[in-house]
Every structure is written in structure tokens, then in C-alpha cells.
Amino acid sequence: MRTPIIAGNWKMHKTVNEAVQYIETIQSNQLPQDVEAVICAPFLTLHTLQDKLAGSSIGLGAQNAHWEKEGAYTGEVSVHMLQDLGVGYVILGHSERRTYFAETCEQVNKKTIAALNAGIIPIVCVGETIQERESGRTFEVVSSQVKKALKGIASNELHKVVLAYEPVWAIGTGRASSANDAEEVIAYIRKTLMSEFGTAVAEQIRIQYGGSVKPENIATYMAEPNIDGALVGGAALDPESFSGLVKAASRVGGQA
Ligand SMILES: O=C[C@H](O)COP(=O)(O)O
Numbered sequence: 001m002r003t004p005i006i007a008g009n010w011k012m013h014k015t016v017n018e019a020v021q022y023i024e025t026i027q028s029n030q031l032p033q034d035v036e037a038v039i040c041a042p043f044l045t046l047h048t049l050q051d052k053l054a055g056s057s058i059g060l061g062a063q064n065a066h067w068e069k070e071g072a073y074t075g076e077v078s079v080h081m082l083q084d085l086g087v088g089y090v091i092l093g094h095s096e097r098r099t100y101f102a103e104t105c106e107q108v109n110k111k112t113i114a115a116l117n118a119g120i121i122p123i124v125c126v127g128e129t130i131q132e133r134e135s136g137r138t139f140e141v142v143s144s145q146v147k148k149a150l151k152g153i154a155s156n157e158l159h160k161v162v163l164a165y166e167p168v169w170a171i172g173t174g175r176a177s178s179a180n181d182a183e184e185v186i187a188y189i190r191k192t193l194m195s196e197f198g199t200a201v202a203e204q205i206r207i208q209y210g211g212s213v214k215p216e217n218i219a220t221y222m223a224e225p226n227i228d229g230a231l232v233g234g235a236a237l238d239p240e241s242f243s244g245l246v247k248a249a250s251r252v253g254g255q256a
Helices: 016-027 043-052 079-085 095-100 105-117 130-134 138-149 179-197 199-204 218-222 239-248
Strands: 005-009 036-040 059-062 089-092 121-126 162-165 206-210 229-232
Touching: 005 089, 005 162, 005 206, 005 239, 016 036, 016 043, 016 239, 036 089, 036 239, 043 059, 043 079, 079 105, 089 105, 105 121, 105 138, 121 138, 130 138, 138 179, 162 179, 179 199, 179 206, 179 218, 218 229, 218 239, 229 239
Parallel strands: 005 036, 005 229, 036 059, 059 089, 089 121, 121 162, 162 206, 206 229
Antiparallel strands: none
């Protein structure tokens, strides 16, 4: 059985002080232990949060990383640096990075391989634009993104990857995909994984849905057989809301 994973992506939000207050609130909320809860925070807050979360079951993630260990890459932070800090997760290939920073599938692949080599769990994002959906290309686009991101990864490493299906049109718009539609695409992604890497690995890889997920709608996604959690932006910015999301994803104590 795949462990549900709820990851909060703070994007470019929160100072160090705000981040600390947030963590103190979720730590006082007694999150369920059968859900992997992860906070993906801005680089500047990671060092402080790593100390704050020491010994806690809440995971800490970054939102991007460079694949090279070090070098003349002004403004970049390497996977190696995250590993040194003890960061456990990294979001890769988010549509905002693909759109605003021209990140390519080839770069996402290099970053994914580097993260796995460093023992960091990559949360690899894929998803179609509204134009791609309306022209009937959703399956083609997401399966191509998945295949390119995972190209060349050793089969004994693949199961560690987390995929996040995030239709671009649903991100930050309040226009969430219905659970049925998200399940249809995610089931197709799992089918793609089966044909590329075999059933055993495909059954192990966790696939999240992302795009306007809130405490009020998360149960509908968690009820779907192929959806293993959520990658949440806006609704993860408030610690009570994030706690509510994690609780609702619990199979033991959830309100589904
Ligand atoms: O990484 C998170 C996604 O971009 C979803 O953002 P959202 O929950 O604000 O729609």
C-alpha cells in the first residue's frame, strides 16, 4: 500500500520568522502518522526549518535545485547543498519553473537523477496547459513529460520518485480538476509507468494531484484509487489549513 503524501509548496512566500511560527503551529496540531507531511519552503528558510524539524515526522523540501554539485551557476543551489543540510525532498519541474524560467524536460531529468543520487526524494511535476487539454492532448503531454523526466533512472531507484499531476489551468485558479478527471489522467500516468518500467515499480510510485486543492475538496481526491496525495500551494500557506489537509488525507483519522 502506498503511503499518502501531502506536500505544501510555499512558493515565494514566508520570511524566516513567519516560517518558524508556521512550523510551531503545525507541530502543536498532532498530525496523523500514516500520512507523509512535507513542507517545501524557500531556500533561505531551509537551514532554520531543518533545525526546527529535527526529530519530527514532518519532512522538509526545497522547490528547485541544480544538478551539478558546484560551479559557476550564479543564483543556483545544488542538490549536493540540500543533501548537506539534510533536506529530504525537492519539487522539480513545477509548471511555474517551466513557464517563467524556461525549464526543459531534459533539465528536469538531470535534476531528478541528481536528487536520487543524493538520497533526496524528487517530487516531479507534470501537467497540461488549457490549450493542450482543449485540443485533446492531455494524455500525450503528461506521458511524454513523465517519460522524459524519468529517462535513464535505475529501476531500483524509480520507486522513490513522487510524481505530481498538476494541470496548469488548475493551479492557483480555484478551478480544481474534478476528482474523476484527475483520476483518469493519473491512472493513465500509472499505465505509462507500467509499460515503461513494469507493473511492480508502477504500483509503488506515488502520484499526487495538485491544483486548487483545499481542506474542503481533498477527500474527493483521496478516495480515488490512483491518487496518493496532493501538492498544495495556496491552501498550504496557512498552518491550520495545511494541518486540515493532512488530517483529511489520513486513512485512520481522516474525515473522508
Ligand atoms: O505546487 C502547488 C501547485 O502549484 C498548486 O497550487 P494551488 O494549490 O495554489 O493551486
